[in-house]
Amino acid sequence: MTREHEDLLGTLAEVRKRLLIPAREVSDADAARRTTVSDLTLGGLIRHLATGERLWLQILRTADGSLPEGMLDTDQYTMSETLPHWLSAYEEAAASTDEYVAALPSLDVEVQLPTTPWSPPEPQFWSARRIVLHLIHETAQHAGHADIIRESLDGANSTAQLA
Numbered sequence: 001m002t003r004e005h006e007d008l009l010g011t012l013a014e015v016r017k018r019l020l021i022p023a024r025e026v027s028d029a030d031a032a033r034r035t036t037v038s039d040l041t042l043g044g045l046i047r048h049l050a051t052g053e054r055l056w057l058q059i060l061r062t063a064d065g066s067l068p069e070g071m072l073d074t075d076q077y078t079m080s081e082t083l084p085h086w087l088s089a090y091e092e093a094a095a096s097t098d099e100y101v102a103a104l105p106s107l108d109v110e111v112q113l114p115t116t117p118w119s120p121p122e123p124q125f126w127s128a129r130r131i132v133l134h135l136i137h138e139t140a141q142h143a144g145h146a147d148i149i150r151e152s153l154d155g156a157n158s159t160a161q162l163a
Helices: 003-023 042-062 083-103 128-154
Strands: 110-112 125-127
Touching (some): 003 083, 003 128, 042 083, 083 128, 125 128
Antiparallel strands (some): 110 125
């Protein structure tokens, strides 16, 4: 594994950790509760990111532009099951992503992206590097959402809980 692999996977691990802080000591009921005008919930965010990592890993592995089942499913933003279920699913997806990316000889490998309703008409290709950067971006963005949701739930401040 190269230094670049280590740096990117380390950054991804850090943003994952920050995402999970707001979910500490939260009941299933609170994890499913909307606290803003948005439909986002803590449990829904974690479900979405667990699903997203699994789907992006499938895209990276197949590299053929096939659309993974469930990628366009908007239900992935709602909480189903229990919070521990989705925390476990997220941990498993993260471990699988890390293992696969760490084993890549180069992050320059090109992957054809699936065609989605918002895709340009011509095939799109991303490097493994760009996919990892996308996961970092997506996770960091939703970590901010999780902070707002948790603070709205009970006033808990995630920044104070970094340890």
